[in-house]
Structure formats: structure tokens, C-alpha cells
Amino acid sequence: AQSVTQLDSQVPVFEEAPVELRCNYSSSVSVYLFWYVQYPNQGLQLLLKYLSGSTLVKGINGFEAEFNKSQTSFHLRKPSVHISDTAEYFCATSGGSYIPTFGRGTSLIVHP
Amino acid sequence: GAVVSQHPSWVICKSGTSVKIECRSLDFQATTMFWYRQFPKQSLMLMATSNEGSKATYEQGVEKDKFLINHASLTLSTLTVTSAHPEDSSFYICSAMGTGATGELFFGEGSRLTVL
Numbered sequence: 697a698q699s700v701t702q703l704d705s706q707v708p709v710f711e712e713a714p715v716e717l718r719c720n721y722s723s724s725v726s727v728y729l730f731w732y733v734q735y736p737n738q739g740l741q742l743l744l745k746y747l748s749g750s751t752l753v754k755g756i757n758g759f760e761a762e763f764n765k766s767q768t769s770f771h772l773r774k775p776s777v778h779i780s781d782t783a784e785y786f787c788a789t790s791g792g793s794y795i796p797t798f799g800r801g802t803s804l805i806v807h808p
Numbered sequence: 809g810a811v812v813s814q815h816p817s818w819v820i821c822k823s824g825t826s827v828k829i830e831c832r833s834l835d836f837q838a839t840t841m842f843w844y845r846q847f848p849k850q851s852l853m854l855m856a857t858s859n860e861g862s863k864a865t866y867e868q869g870v871e872k873d874k875f876l877i878n879h880a881s882l883t884l885s886t887l888t889v890t891s892a893h894p895e896d897s898s899f900y901i902c903s904a905m906g907t908g909a910t911g912e913l914f915f916g917e918g919s920r921l922t923v924l
Contacts, residue, residue, distance in 0.1 A: 730912060738918060739916050739917045742912065742913075786851065789911075790911020796913060799851065800850070
């Protein structure tokens, strides 16, 4: 069985500040990990993914995430956020079944 | 990247009527599509897995007679909300699984259903 825990339901931050959105996973098999972003009234779009190889993954819009197997984490980071980064962020994992499991989401709120 | 188009984006209907939502993969063939329901400020709730040419697999608690899913071709899956009621009002999102069997999903834009 696989599961994803996003510890923070909401993360407020000021514009140009760094941000980290936390994600922990559990899986009994090799994992693939994803971060998706959802803007209001829209579907989700892929920010980045970890399939194998380098544990530091770079995505779109300046985001990056680091796969840490020992801590079973895949935290999302951005060194300097913009107002336009305000959105809902979902961490997801897929294992042997390839059907992804989503976390509950973290609402990133960027204040001017 | 792969594109999934969902239509309509917004729909308002009267209680008791049926509504069909379409999900198309525009530039790739999707043997597997997923339908999600999302309540305000909440995560995605998987409703069903749709496989081309076979019956959909519904998650526990989802009424298959109310939420009819058809995946007639490799590029089209439809969700029909039958005899809709106000409690069916929600944001419905479809997604298609990409090639490579990694679990990466490509999402439609979502459909906001309001039942009056």
C-alpha cells in the first residue's frame, strides 16, 4: 500500500521569500513521486517528477524537490516566491500499481 | 507535453436532469483515464478508473448507476451524472495516464457542475 502525507494544509509566505512544502510518502515498492499545482477553478498540472537518478529534481516555475529515501520525503522548494505562485499544491506517489495516490494538498498563499 | 481537454468547463442544470462531461486526450492514446471529484478546499477524490473497451472500476461508495462512465475510444472518456441533485454539485476532473507506466497523469481543465 502507498500513502502520501502533506503535513501543512496552508503555508502563508511573503513575496520573494523562500518556501518549502513538505511531503512524506510510504510505499512498499519502488516509488515514483510527483508534485502538481492547481490554480483556482482549473485542473492540475505537473510541476516536477522523480522517477530515478538524481535525487534533486528541477521543475517548472523555479520549483525543485529533493527525494530523500531515508526520510521518505519529497519536499518542494522555491528560493523566491511570486504572487502568481499562490495555488494549491499536491504531492503524489505511484508504486507497483501505477495508480497514483494524492496527498490532501497544501494551499500556498503568497502575500505582497 | 500530452494534452487532455475536458468539456464543458462550467455547467448549470436543473435537478433531475442528466449531464455529460467529456474528457479527450488530444495528442496521445489513453488506455486508462481517471475521474476525480473535488470538494472546496479538499483533495481529489478518485471516483473511478476508466479503461478503454471495458467497464469502469468504481471506488467504494461511488454509485455506478448515478455516475456513468464510458471509455469508448482511446481518446475519449465520458462521465454522465444521471438524475442530478444539488448534492452532486462539485468540481469534476478527469485525467489520463501517460505512456511509460510511471503513474504520471495529465489532467483536464475540470468541470464545475452546479445543480439547481
